[in-house]
Structures are given as C-alpha cells and as structure tokens.
Amino acid sequence: MTVDISDIEAILAKQEDWRQRQCINLIASENTPSPAVRRVQHSDFMGRYAEGHPNEGERINRYYQGTRYIDEIERMARDEICELFGAKQADVRPISGNAANTAIALGFLRGGDTIVVNSTDAGGHISHGAVGVFGRRIQTRGQSLKVGGPQSINLHYLPLTEDRYHVDAQKTIELIDRVNPQIVVMGKSLFLFPEPVAEVAAFCKTRDIPVLYDGAHVLGLIAGGQFQSPLQEGATWMTGSTHKTFPGPQRGVILANMDEETAKKYWPPADRGVFPGSSSNHHLFSLPALLVATREMKRYGREYAAQIVRNAQALGQALDELGTPVEAREFGYTRSHMIAVNVANWGGGVEVARRLEANDIIVNYNMLPGDADPRNPSGLRIGVQEMTRFGMDERAMGELAQLIHDAIRGKQVREAVHQLRARYLEMRYV
C-alpha cells in the first residue's frame, strides 16, 4: 500500500461500531441495508459508465461499449421493481429521490409555470418549495422566490384541514380549479397520514393536469402494501428514495402505471429529465444492490412494513401515556413509520435532539405545523423503520418510550440505551 489509510479506516470502524451496535437510530429517512445489499456494491461496476438505456438485442441504446452485464442488471432492476409496485414504467437511473424529482421538473416545468406543493411547515420537503427544484424551475428572471407577494413565483401550497396533518381534498380541488397548475406535487417529509390522491387525481384528470406523488419516505411501506397505492389511486408518477423505508442503496426511482396513450405524453420528457437532465453516470455500483433490495421487499416487504406501522403507533401511544405529547393523537398518532413529538416545554427541538444524541438516541428536530421559525422548531421527528429491521416489536417500543421520555427531561440513560440496543443486533426480513 503506498498511502497510509489507517486513520480513515479507524474512523469507519468507529462509525460502524457506534451506529450499528450502540445507537438507537430513529432518523426517519435512514435505514441499514441488508448484508447482501452492502456486499454487492463492491464490484467492477464502481468504475464504469453506462449512459442511456440497456441495449435490447441488436438495438443499441447505450453511448458506451462494454455494458453487456450492466444491461442485464438494469433490465432486471427495471422489470422487478415494476412487478413489486404494479407499475408499467420504471426509471431506475436517478441517483437519489431529489434527482428523480429534478427529472420531472426538468421534463415538465418552464419559467412562469404554476405548481401546487406541500409547504415546508406542513411537512413538505425543502426541495418542493420556493428555493428547491420546483420553485427554481418555475422562476422567471426578475421574479422573487417569495411566495404570495408581487412579482412572486406561481407556487401555491396544498390547503390543509384544521388539524394541519391532512390535505383538504375539497379545498385543493378548488385551488387547482382556480390556478390551473402544470403539476400538482403530493407527498412530504413529515408524513404521518396518506394523501387524498384518489380525489385530487380524479379532478386533475378532467383538466389533464399530472400529479406527482413524492414517495421518498414511504416507498417501503407502499411496496409492502401498508400506506396507500398512489399509482393505482391515479398519480401520474411516483418518485422515491430507495434508502428510507425502502431498505436499499442510496438511489432514487420514478415509477408510473400509464396506458400507451398517456405514456406518449408523460413518459419521454421524464426519461430525458433523468438523462441527460439530472444524471449521466448513474452510479452503477449500487444498481445491483437496488435489485437485491427489491427482491427482499418482494419476499418480506408486507411483513416488515406492517410491523413498522404497528411499532410507530405503539411508540406514539407509549410516549403520550407517559406524558410526552405526541402530535395527531386524535388520529392514532400515525399511519406511517414516523411520529412527531412536541418538546417545546423542554427546550425545543434543537436542544432536545442534542440531549438525546448525548444518550446515543439519534433523532432529528423538526418544525411542527404552526411553527414560524425554522431555527427554533418545537418538534422531533422519530422513525422506527431501522430498529424494526433489527427485531424491535411493540414491547421494545414501550421500553424505548421510557428512555426517550427520561432523556428529554435531562436524565442520563446512555447505558440503558446500549443495553436495549444490544438485544436487537440481528437483522430480520432478509
């Protein structure tokens, strides 16, 4: 070896030990992929290029030679993910969820267009908003990114019901009717309950307005049939990250279930939005890993996703019963993998998230509906998908709730956290 990398390897070993064996990780956008998913990423594909689509028989779709094996993998990844989601079209090349959304924006939006998205304080992803890919895409020169003022971009927020955790379908239809957007974007990052896709998409269909469902967070729950089925409910496309509740490598995907006529209009611009739009080299080393994760989800996804939702609800109930307020109690806290906890009384989200990290419980602070200052959010977002994979069940959620409850109030629970984690080290559902 000509360069010394022992210090780098030492850091990796520390990360592995800390995050895989000591921490209780509750970041809602993360997961640990299976040993097989990790293993297949160390391959020759790491150094290769394969732009375009797989060659099909005599038909040349690639811009590079030497792609015969990645062609096989890419065809399988495309076909098998279509099967898993009941989709007719899939693009497996986006290198992340944001790259998948960027492809749609590049394909279908121009400066001066109008869109409807979730606002960030209602849980929307920052990339949907004014400064993200959608807002930037519809901005014209001289236009302000501020929403609602004079000269502002034509960005509108999905209206919410009074509890602020559900999109108001009727008001959304009225808004769409009034502003006539080019695209409606549903789905978000603080994502507790399904979106009213069926109602909104049915109306959009009468106006030929496409609906993008951003399933970044909930893709694994959808694969397991436990949240909602956006494509079957009428969404034009579903994008997603393949590393959140879907426990694969860090990549993205675009899925659709269009008949031939619709596909002629709504697929080719998305395809060009991916390449040459938002990706060229699509990180070939991780595509076999996506295929592995797709097979794992086909076999175990239903069972895994159902346990995730049961665990999230159990954790919400246990925390709430202990006296740590959990949002959306009147709706059973959640129907997804995450809950939102209000910690305004104990110093706010930023302070409490740091207190939890000091005890090796890893969460992120989050704005709750009605919060005005993103730097002083009152909430925590807590996701159970990763600990569920390591075998935690409703009973373990009860123990975990006590530790979180105590740590929020400044009690030292680090040793107890390590003891609980040590009982759940073996990966399930693989």
Ligand SMILES: *Cc1c(COP(=O)(O)O)cnc(C)c1O
């Ligand atoms: C996480 C997230 C994204 C971004 O996905 P990446 O895979 O990190 O690029 C996009 N949309 C939503 C709603 C998300 O939560």
